[in-house]
Amino acid sequence: MAKSTKEHLEDTFNDLGTEELKRFKNKLCDRKKGAGIRKAQIEKVADAIDLADLMVRTFTSTGAVPAAIEILEAIGCNEQAAELKENAGHGLPVAQPHQDVVDYGAGQGQKVEGQGQKVELTLSDDWHKQLHVVLCSQQFKDKIIRQNGQEIYEVKEKKVRKRLALLINNIDFDEKAMTRRGADTDEKNMEWLLKELDYQVVKHKNLSAKEMEKAVKDFARREEHAQSDSTFVVIMSHGKRDAILGVHYSTSDPSDTFLVDNIYRSLNTENCPGLRDKPKVILIQACRGGESGRMWASDGEPEEPEGIEGDDFVHKEKDFISLMSCTPDTKSYRHVENGTFYVQNVVDVLMNHAHEDHIEELFRKVIRRFDSTDMMGSYRQMACKDRASLPKLFYLFPGL
Template structure:
């Protein structure tokens, strides 16, 4: 039986010896071009077979040889690099496209073994690197036909839109490293900027730090000159909470309650965003534990006096899209990021010029209804805690 490409990699790694293999793994850790492999995963590769398997799962059968050749030449094993190119007929440089699709492992947003997945969820969204702009005539028609039912969008020359982006990738428990999450961050930041939001970005926060970040974001003075905001948080999660990077079995209290996002951005604590759309996007698992009804509203102990114009709804103008329904997992492609972010970016990029936010979210949910591209994996995004009395159009470009 002829040898596979993976077999040839194993032979080359065997030839390197213990010291050469150590140099190879160190150089692989230092590699900056995407896709990258986390140090924890590389350290788990104990022999040539493990390392070859890791190269296949990350770079695929077409990409692993160029990367291997690149590293072999960098550490001075030119003879082995030449031999590998001759035996496989490969050796071209690996494309460094920020979102190049390939069949690699898929993992859920929690720690654990990686099931196999045969294709990227969306095979062409990354090729269209622009948000479709809205036309002035479309905006004028919407305003004239449904002006009282549409949230006001301020003129681009005077508004100051802010968006909060929190992405937890590296956890104290190395097994919880969210491979591919850096791609989600790149894509989501790009989308928000295309929609004219200045992105306030944080990475690898504890629960306490997440709370401070949301609280500080709510206090930003720019909201007074804004017409809306986005809050995006990506991490591991439970049914009603997001895990901080210090979360471990010995420190299970490092969790940030989703409810606090609404509390800090409500009319009382964030007056700058009163009566303005607040879009919450959360990518995290919600399975594995039971508890109280997620994000439920409690009844007040006593009736409050209402005095005419002084009254405002404490929580209003919110809409959130969760990556999955309660008690279920959210899947993540180790190279291209989560299915959730891929679909959110794709839908908003293509349809935000003509659809309001609820319709955009419906389109995202429809993507998950079509399970064909997700193989055997089942995940359903869902809207939650919506309190928007009007239609929110982003009118990109205007």
């Protein structure tokens, strides 16, 4: 199985001598491109494992390798830089520490600026060609199925299945102040991830509430779902607590809103029989209010059923799981060039861990990222699971 970014970095740092490692850490503190890592963070680094972990948490898996190569070359460790470049790939985007962030709370067009220096990005247009989702081995899949049996959702063979994913991204609004700068990066990243996971992406951009409702209903009617084993629905826009804003939303006319409930209603057993008993993953990147500050997240306790259904009935809503970009009533932050914290972390976690974890564990890893002050800096946002009704474990088994 291919090594992860973190493992490649650990190998490289283990090859450095004591003085070289010291120079690397010093250079990391005063790095000129974007903000450097704080000295207090560096002082906590005890070994190569800690340093690799800090690099990945700071620059993400897409940017940690090129950042390390840049520093290695700057301190004269050209041999190690060349080896890392050969083993882990090159030409990747250098994702800077998360600073200079804006957010448009609840679609009101109010710009919220973060503290910190302006970030200069070094991006390569073909970075997706250099990266890939870590593939699952047949041995691992066989082992999981053997151990868990009926507790796992069926994953159809790649050669016979037809997976579909819906991607809606609202960037340009009638009110120019509501333009979601950086959202085009989110779209590229999310579309790349879905395709890597073997989903054909049905994509829409800049929709009104009525157009979003039509797009979701049309997607639910697609015949391919009968040959699928799962689906993803990804919607990115401004939002309120229980609604997503259409592009015609304005402070003077706030009627252009699409209720999140409509997603579940359109894809439930009654309206989308092709996805009956199949996982439906909902990813929503949108503010859910205007409050800021440290938030808590709770999945809640499931309600006790009122009765037991007979064999001639089926659950109207089942097999859903959603990951919201923030908790109710709070903001979701977006970098004006890198895109949202939410999409960056979802892509990074699924890219590196979907080969070994089921979807709820993947979501836990994403949520864990938002609990890291090293990653979030002074910003406070907590992704949270919502409306989960998966009775089984959903493994994506990428590549199989």
